[in-house]
Amino acid sequence: MAKLLGKLEAEFEKLTGGHEAGGSGLRQTLSDTQDLKQQLRKLKAHLNKNIQEREGSPQDNKLMKKRAVIQDKVNKCYKVWDHAVKRQGKAVGLRYACFRKDALAQLKGAPLEEIYQHKIAPANRAFVDRAIGFHISRYNVGDLPLDEGANIVQYLETAYRVDRAASERLAPMGRMIHDLRRHEFDSCAAWASDHGDSVTPRLQFELFILKALQMVKVSGTTHTVKYLIDNVPQNLITYSEDSTYKDVSAALLAKMVLGHELPDIDAIIQERLQSCIRIFTHEFCAQNSLPFDSPLFLTVLSGIISLQYFIKYNQIRAASHVGWTTRDELPFDVELPDFLSHFHPIFICPVLKEETTSENPPYSLSCHHIISKKALDRLSKNGNLSFKCPYCPVHTTMIKTKRVNFVIL
Ligand SMILES: [Zn+2]
Known part of the structure; x- marks a missing residue:
């Protein structure tokens, strides 16, 4: 197996990069393309100029000569470029065919079943697939190369065979991250305001700063200051959960308000955007009872x-x-x-202080606190009464509880 892995790695290197493998060819093609573009631009400028001057002297020899020279250059450039692209296309096709023959075919023939001795039980296969699906969705949902209006769930299903159950709950988050990356902050701001007090004010704060930075760039300081005065709510101005953060933001806002030049504003926007996406992801997962890490x-x-x-x-x-x-x-x-250590390999019922078993399995209440079946029977007087969760003020009834399955792989 180690030999096969080594071979795979070497073949992959050949396929994707390396000087001899055509990395230089690609670079050459790129530079040829740029040459062609430059010549075309020159031709365009020449033609524009010609049209303007034409009325004065329709048969200007000097202009005609100049045009012939430029046309000649464009033609030459085009030939070089066309040749390079075709050659490069052929080389890539050839390399891929080699990779398929030397690497992929061998991988298919490898005795993978013999190598993995600890096989996953068929009954648990679906859980593993879902965990993989959740993993792919969680970390990539905001980064997919999506067209306008594309369906994230469908995309993940087609491209990565991710089960809908795993991606559906993360899809709205992905859509909003896409919007943020395109500097459209409204969908995320609407989500934050819909969730009101349960979302940290820092998210809203970050969104206002992003919007303000964007406005400084496009419409200038006066508009931005007016926008901030009209829109930022009082509670955000006095918000002080994290003082370092507030100091940095206050300095930034002060600069904006005073109309100071912000050097490299695009880099600042990019940095704040990353931080905003991180906070939003945290909040979205928390609000939807999804784990932040897969x-x-x-x-x-x-x-x-x-x-x-x-x-x-x-x-x-x-x-x-x-x-x-x-x-x-x-x-x-x-x-x-x-x-990593706030997960438990065994579950102890917090009421009875006993480990749960298949005879006394764990049940989750409507507030998601978990207790054992025996404790549940006791608290609900065998299902006859509604009762208060032993850990929080939520009242619940037997009918709203759900059996919890901890999967052992
Ligand atoms: Zn509770």
């Missing part, structure tokens, strides 16, 4: 971090002949960073 990413990352413990454990086990007796549980502790 569970697949977190799982794989935990696995990579754990690998060193496995290796160490293996050495100890070999030396001291101890066995691994626990099922679905590691015989050692893995230290994970905070953002």
Whole structure:
């Protein structure tokens, strides 16, 4: 397998880049294209000038000569360019055919089934597919090369075979990120105002700054100041959750209001845009009970971090002949960073302080807090009463609860 991977890598390198593989050919084509463009521009300028001067002297020899020279240059350039593009096209086709023969065909013949010994149970396959689908959607939904009005869910389904269930909830987020990247802030601002107090004021604040920066660029300071005075609500002006952030923003706003030149305004817009997209993504995921990071990413990352413990454990086990007796549980502790360790491999009912089992499974209440079946029966007097969640003020009834399945892969 290692040999095959090495070969794949080498072939891929040949396909995509490398000096000999045609990287230089592509560069040459690009420079030929630029030459042609320049000559065409000259011809256009010449023709424009000619039309203006024509009325005065219809048979100007000097002009006709000049035109012939330019036409000649354009023709030559066109030939060089046409030749280069055709040659490059052929070379790319050839390289791809080689790649298919030398790499892809071999990959298809590789005994992948024998290499992966820990097979995923068929019943869990759908969960894994959905996790992969969510992963692809979560990190790419704002970056897809979409045409105006294209359907994100459909695109992900066709291009990446992502299940609709995995992409549907993220699609509105993707649409709004697309708008933001095109400097259209209204859809995101409308979303933020629809969600009112539950969304951090920082998102709205960031949107106002972006809009103001855009206005400074297009319509000047006076308009921008008026816009800010008319539109920024009082609570945003006094908002002070993060003082460093506020200081930076205040300095920026002050410069705008005073009409100071903002050097490299496009770079500032770009930077604020990235920060705005990050905040928005956070807020959107939180509002829709979606994890900010994909569970697949977190799982794989935990696995990579754990690998060193496995290796160490293996050495100890070999030396001291101890066995691994626990099922679905590691015989050692893995230290994970905070953002990875608030997930639990087992679930302890917070009411009864007992681990849930298949006889006493976990149930989620309408507020999404989870307790065990026994605790649920007790609190609801066997389903007869509505009751308050032990962790928050929400009242719920048995009928609104849902069985929770923790998947073990
Ligand atoms: Zn609750």
